[in-house]
Amino acid sequence: MVREECKALLDALNKATACYHHLVLTVGGSADSQNLREELQKTRQKAQELAVATGSLLTTALRDKHLDAEERSEFQRLWVAFSGCLELLEADMQRALTLGTAFPLHAPRRPLVRTGVSGRSASVAARALSVRSLRHDAEPDFDVEDLRKLEREILQVGKMIHDMEMKVNVPRWTVQARQAAGAELLSSAGASTAGFLSVEERTGRCDLSKALAATVFSAVLLAAIALAVCVAKLS
Structure with a gap:
């Protein structure tokens, strides 16, 4: 008391x-x-x-x-x-x-x-x-x-x-x-990091192989579109 x-x-x-x-x-x-x-x-x-x-x-x-x-x-x-x-x-x-x-x-x-x-x-x-x-x-x-x-x-x-x-x-x-110097700043920064990690966990981590496959697919698609435009102009 x-x-x-x-x-x-x-x-x-x-x-x-x-x-x-x-x-x-x-x-x-x-x-x-x-x-x-x-x-x-x-x-x-x-x-x-x-x-x-x-x-x-x-x-x-x-x-x-x-x-x-x-x-x-x-x-x-x-x-x-x-x-x-x-x-x-x-x-x-x-x-x-x-x-x-x-x-x-x-x-x-x-x-x-x-x-x-x-x-x-x-x-x-x-x-x-x-x-x-x-x-x-x-x-x-x-x-x-x-x-x-x-x-x-x-x-x-x-x-x-x-x-x-x-x-x-x-x-x-x-x-x-009872706590280290700057603990309040660290706790606020930790909360921000935790929020970022929680969003990352919900959305899933980036897979390098999937990203590479998506890049190759986009390049092939753009090349096909460019080829189609050229054929249309020649005809």
């Missing part, structure tokens, strides 16, 4: 982290707005809450000395995936701080970076946060206060990463993956 709960939390953390990454890419672009900054705040807070819950469960599980080898290996794989999510979240938070400082919302004639993204991104955040609507009204200095809060939260995430490394020592190079 604990393992399934950890997987569910990690899946939710993955989605929230991916959503936050998507939103950070629009900061300073043509889709940037006060509403986007609010969505960023909500998304990163949700990701941090999920990270705290996931880290607590995984730490308790991995410090259990009664775990068998199979269970421990599975929790170690979850731990590696969890630590990767935290590092990506921290990097995106630092990127959001840099971009938010460079592109303040209420600066006069604020230059925009043409990212190619336009419109509203509320639907993406709503799917990740499972909310029906997002708040649109905010104070004029919302982005200033939010950047200060973001600085503190970056330190908190960094401390979380440090603490988890001190509490549970799981070297990444010792954790074995």
Whole structure:
């Protein structure tokens, strides 16, 4: 039950982290707005809450000395995936701080970076946060206060990463993956090959002798047609 709960939390953390990454890419672009900054705040807070819950469960599980080898290996794989999510979240938070400082919302004639993204991104955040609507009204200095809060939260995430490394020592190079690198690409390619082979099995493999006989028959037929045309012209 604990393992399934950890997987569910990690899946939710993955989605929230991916959503936050998507939103950070629009900061300073043509889709940037006060509403986007609010969505960023909500998304990163949700990701941090999920990270705290996931880290607590995984730490308790991995410090259990009664775990068998199979269970421990599975929790170690979850731990590696969890630590990767935290590092990506921290990097995106630092990127959001840099971009938010460079592109303040209420600066006069604020230059925009043409990212190619336009419109509203509320639907993406709503799917990740499972909310029906997002708040649109905010104070004029919302982005200033939010950047200060973001600085503190970056330190908190960094401390979380440090603490988890001190509490549970799981070297990444010792954790074995359950499938080889690029297995998804290989599986899709294998499916295509299997489909091709199934068609080949239904239609039958090419017989070289039959193909040669068909070629000879076609040549004789063409020669007969040419001869008939010549006789018709001479007569």
